[in-house]
Amino acid sequence: MRRFLLSTAAVIALTCGTSAHAQTKIELQRFFGACDADYATVTDVSKAVGECGIITSLVNKFEADNPDIDVNVTTVEWPGYDQLNAQMASGAAPDVVSMHYSAISDYQSRGLIDPIDDVLSAQGISPDSFTDAARGGVTKEDKLYGLPFDNWTMLFHVNLNLMKEAGLVNADGTPILPKSVDELIAQGKQFKEKTGKPYLVQILANETAAYARVLYTLLQQQNSNFFADPTKITLNTPEAKNVVELMKKIKDEGLTTTGLDYAASVTAFTNGDGGIAINGTWLIGDFVAQSEKDGTALAKGYTVYPVPQLYPGQDSTYADGHSWVMPHKDRTPEQTEAIGKLFKFLADNDYEWARTGHLPAVKAVFDKPEFKALPHRENIAEIAQTGRSLPGAVQRQFAIQDIIGEEVGAAVNGDKTIDEALGSAESRINDLLANI
Amino acid sequence: MSKDQTTYRPEALTGNRTLLTIAIAFSVVMMAPVAWLVGLSIKDNKELMLGTDSVFRVPYTLVNYVNILYSSQAFGWFFNSLVVAIGQTAGVLILASLAGYAFARLEFPFRRTIFVIVLFGLAVPEQAVIIARHQMFNWFGLHNSYIGLMLPGMSSAFGVFLMTQFFKAIPKEIDEAALLDNASPLRIFWKVLLPLTLPAQATLGIFTFLHAWNDYWWPLISATRKEMFTLTIGIASSQTNFAQSEGLGFLSAQAVFASLPVLIVYVIFQRHIVTAVSGGAVK
Amino acid sequence: MAESYRRSQWSNGLFVLPYLSFFLVLLVFPLFWGVWLSLHKVDLFGPGRFVGFGNYVRVLADPVFLQALRNSVIFVLVSVPSLVALGLFLALALNKTTRTTSFLRGLFFSSSVLSVTIVTLIWRFVFIPGDGLLTVISEQIGIQPVNFLSTSGWSLFSVGVATVWWCLGLPMMLFLAALQQIPTDLYEAAALDNASPWRVLTRVTLPSIARTIMLVTIIQIVMQFQLFGQAQIMTNGGPNGSSRPLVMYIYEVGFMRWDVGKAAAASEFLFLIILVAAMAQYVVSTRKSEASE
Incomplete structure (x- = not known):
């Protein structure tokens, strides 16, 4: 028996040993969804559509190109930070993790992620090759803490077919979009009257991010400096009140869909249940693909614009971005090199990722003829300038987003008064930040 | 422990017909969500995208189950x-x-x-x-x-x-x-x-x-x-909220598939399980 | 001889030792470690500093905690009576051994063997707006569908429906077992008196299983106070925290806000609540065994 056990152990050790020599294994953990049913074996990236399809086929392609590297992908529920926290606390962090720029400072400030400057320079990637916004998003204390992958904002995704019906299309075929709060309400009412459908398709259920992003955007447009001190938020302001009142009015007047969660809101817009979807850059590729199919609600009738400037202060849109970070852990030189190769591959293929609709993080992509030929990109080019993040030193931005989403949601749904909700959001956030 | 498992009870007391009818009706309500899940699992994802009421119409497909085997x-x-x-x-x-x-x-x-x-x-x-x-x-x-x-x-x-x-x-x-x-x-x-x-x-x-x-x-x-x-x-x-990219049909099929083994074991051992659970109670 | 077998011997304690070591290491120590944590300002990734009862003060001053506590209490107050009443009803209806009743018993218990994530998936597909079964049905019969998962009140209700559906099997089985134990002569006496079915139910059946009802109630209170998965997956506590239970609060504070000290302090409140319920259970069950001996 004992001999049997020993020999089995030896065999196992041998097989493991050889496979370890043959392949360097890296653990990659990401959100962006799971779509193995459609993309598990796709390596032709150009065939993929949407965030999930493109990142899945990118990794497949990388593995096919580098047979000595095995990328073990784990997909987590968006945004996956609670799971990452549990992993880090238990010393089981993956090698590469997708992370929002806005979340990096949480982990960087505690030494939980490693700077990647050396990894990049070993692959000959210069920090200057990234756009300022992208580089700024991942830079903390003069070091790069992640490979920037994109920049994104919320956008107005427009169903032109319905807008035509509502008489909200110019002679040149572009949609008429509001330039002020009053115009927004007026056009929304006109839309509803003519089409019988809600003007806006918003994510208002089981979701906090959308509320927070709209609030940040419209506060920025009023020049409200709500994070003057990165450890303290100020929300008891007339500007914040304006925004929440507007959001509530849109809902009370029936100008928006209600009760849709993220997935349902995407389906609703695809099915033509409303005129304008307020959602992120990442959906452009999906919606364009829909609009190229005959017989769909978006057929030959989709376009997209930045969230319009509704307040006279400044043109601004809340922006964030996705990056790939390396949690602090012991790695073999082979693993570090493999990660470097992966980073190089992802940076080289940033164009493919930009097909989702995201703004590229790599400068050179902007000059590519293929990128310029992508539909609607000229409409939204300005977000590269008007996109603004929260101050980089603000910590726990996802927790803050949850609180804002919950409280603003309560005000919009009429469960709380606007003053109560803003006051409660402010004190909850400040209690959170004071106790880090 | 219950040694006395005789179930002689005068008819009028418990287990009468009206109660049983209500219980049967209730079981239908209980099972409706499961039937819905199975229905979703045998529909094509793309068809479901356009509206889930298509569950009540042909065509049905096993493609989601095939996908599970692969991915x-x-x-x-x-x-x-x-x-x-x-x-x-x-x-x-x-x-x-x-x-x-x-x-x-x-x-x-x-x-x-x-x-x-x-x-x-x-x-x-x-x-x-x-x-x-x-x-x-x-x-x-x-x-x-x-x-x-x-x-x-x-x-x-x-x-x-x-x-x-x-x-x-x-x-x-x-x-x-x-x-x-x-x-x-x-x-x-x-x-x-x-x-x-x-x-x-x-x-x-x-x-x-x-x-x-x-x-x-x-x-x-x-x-x-x-x-x-x-x-x-x-x-x-x-079942990620965000970017719910695996269609409803695939998720349903996965859920059905994942529950089947336990349910099969349950059906086989049901008699023992029932006795065991009741046994624990009586003590 | 029997005397020596029963004589107190250290070696006899060896039978208890394996369990006792698990008990001490995995339950007792974490219990005290939790108290220690709750007295410190400590996050997920590092040592902290002593803050006395600071975390408890912060928990009690946190409106979100109070809301979560209230949600849990409401949830227990609604789901437990539903479980007991439905379980009792089914037990009474199925208290005969025929083909149909055996089949139905099996059916009603079958949901209990499913994982919580399967249960929540099933019920999300029932409740979600747009694609859910209830939306499809309400559109067929032409009424405005309710946004179950995102409307205050309805969201906790929806979690409750899924929970009752999931947990109903056990109360039913426990009641059935208790019904089988009622001595037949009680019913025969009632039959001689020509008592109405209702009278038999209230005078014979229910009093005979009163302790089981009590026991099932307490078991369910303990279980439902620990609600977590259903709420997290179905509603994520929303809208506006109206379906966030106590356990989810602990999870969020600990693993999303990294505030382990505060989470530990909130855990102690959960512990106190369950402790009270468990004590009640102990009292009831010891009374029962004394009576039966």
């Missing part, structure tokens, strides 16, 4: 759940039987005190110690392992309590007869009493297995690597 990790999750649930159940049965026997039959210093302390453990909910437990498991590097997933359930005082009660219920004459043969406590436990507790083992085993099988919070924070996901966590991870 779902459900097999691995299922295996993990099985290992953890069986391991934990075996552990609980061994620990609880030994302790239950000693508490019920043997004398040793501080027996009463220790028993009271263990009973007190019944009042400690897992959730209340989970934060501290998570930290402890960090120190010993036990996360993301089968052992790490099995261990917490083995500390449950419920099994010990249950087994103590069962051992107490066995007539003392039985081990006293064995004592005449000069049997040691271990021998009495193993040869004489343990076989008599089989129904109790079944009850405790089923409770423990179901508890381990359905556990959510502990595997959520302990099994954080995909390879170690249990079925519960795996299914949760694939």
Whole structure:
């Protein structure tokens, strides 16, 4: 028996040993969804559509190109930070993790992620090759803490077919979009009257991010400096009140869909249940693909614009971005090199990722003829300038987003008064930040 | 334990026709969501995108189930759940039987005190110690392992309590007869009493297995690597809110597929399970 | 001879030792470690400093905690009576052994063997707006569908429906077992008196299983206070925290806000609540065994 056990152990050790020599294994953990049913074996990236399809086929392609590297992908529920926290606390962090720029400072400030400057320079990637916004998003204390992958904002995704019906299309075929709060309400009412459908398709259920992003955007447009001190938020302001009142009015007047969660809101817009979807850059590729199919609600009738400037202060849109970070852990030189190769591959293929609709993080992509030929990109080019993040030193931005989403949601749904909700959001956030 | 399983009851009392009819109607309501899930699972994802009322119309397809064979990790999750649930159940049965026997039959210093302390453990909910437990498991590097997933359930005082009660219920004459043969406590436990507790083992085993099988919070924070996901966590991870890119049909098929093995086992052993659960109650 | 078998011996304690070590290491120590944590300002990733009862003060002053506590209490107050009443009803209806009743018993218990994530998936597909079964049905019969998962009040209700559906099997089985134990002569006496079915139910059946009802109630209170997975997956506690239970609060504070000390302090409140319920259970069950001995 004992001999049997020993020999089995030896065999196992041998097989493991050889496979370890043959392949360097890296653990990659990401959100962006799971779509193995459609993309598990796709390596032709150009065939993929949407965030999930493109990142899945990118990794497949990388593995096919580098047979000595095995990328073990784990997909987590968006945004996956609670799971990452549990992993880090238990010393089981993956090698590469997708992370929002806005979340990096949480982990960087505690030494939980490693700077990647050396990894990049070993692959000959210069920090200057990234756009300022992208580089700024991942830079903390003069070091790069992640490979920037994109920049994104919320956008107005427009169903032109319905807008035509509502008489909200110019002679040149572009949609008429509001330039002020009053115009927004007026056009929304006109839309509803003519089409019988809600003007806006918003994510208002089981979701906090959308509320927070709209609030940040419209506060920025009023020049409200709500994070003057990165450890303290100020929300008891007339500007914040304006925004929440507007959001509530849109809902009370029936100008928006209600009760849709993220997935349902995407389906609703695809099915033509409303005129304008307020959602992120990442959906452009999906919606364009829909609009190229005959017989769909978006057929030959989709376009997209930045969230319009509704307040006279400044043109601004809340922006964030996705990056790939390396949690602090012991790695073999082979693993570090493999990660470097992966980073190089992802940076080289940033164009493919930009097909989702995201703004590229790599400068050179902007000059590519293929990128310029992508539909609607000229409409939204300005977000590269008007996109603004929260101050980089603000910590726990996802927790803050949850609180804002919950409280603003309560005000919009009429469960709380606007003053109560803003006051409660402010004190909850400040209690959170004071106790880090 | 219920030796008297006769079910003679005067007709007018309970189990009359009206009640039964209502119960049947209720069962239809209970099963409707399951039928809906099965319906979704045999529809094409793209057709569902346009509206789920298409479930009531042809065509139906098995493509989602075929996709599972190719791309779902459900097999691995299922295996993990099985290992953890069986391991934990075996552990609980061994620990609880030994302790239950000693508490019920043997004398040793501080027996009463220790028993009271263990009973007190019944009042400690897992959730209340989970934060501290998570930290402890960090120190010993036990996360993301089968052992790490099995261990917490083995500390449950419920099994010990249950087994103590069962051992107490066995007539003392039985081990006293064995004592005449000069049997040691271990021998009495193993040869004489343990076989008599089989129904109790079944009850405790089923409770423990179901508890381990359905556990959510502990595997959520302990099994954080995909390879170690249990079925519960795996299914949760694939129903992402954001970018719900696996269609409703695929998710449904995965859920049906993942439930089938337990349901089949349940149907086969149903009679035993029912007796076991009721047995636990009557004590 | 029997005397020596029963004589107090250290070696007899060896039978208890394996369990006792698990008990001490995995339950008792974490319990005290949790108290220690709750007295410290400590996050997920590092040692902290002593803050006395600061975390408890912060928990009690946190409106979100109070809301979660209230949600849990409401949830227990609604789901437990539903479980007990439905379980009792089914037990009474199925308290005869025929083919149909055996089948139905099996059916009603079958949901209990499913994982929580399967249960929540099933019920999400029932409740979600747009694609859910209830939306499809309400559109067929032409009424405005309710946004179950995102409307205050309805969201916790929806979690409750899924929970009752999931947990109904056990109370039913326990009641059935208890009904089988009622001595037949009680019914025969009632039959001689020509008592109405209702009278038999209230005078014979229910009093005979009163302790089981009590026991089932307490078991369910303990279980439902620990609600977590259903709420997290179905509603994520929303809208506006109206379906966030106590356990989910602990999870969020610990693993999303990293505030382990505060989470540990909140855990102690959960512990206290369950402790009270468990004590009640102990009292009831000891009374029962005394009566039966």
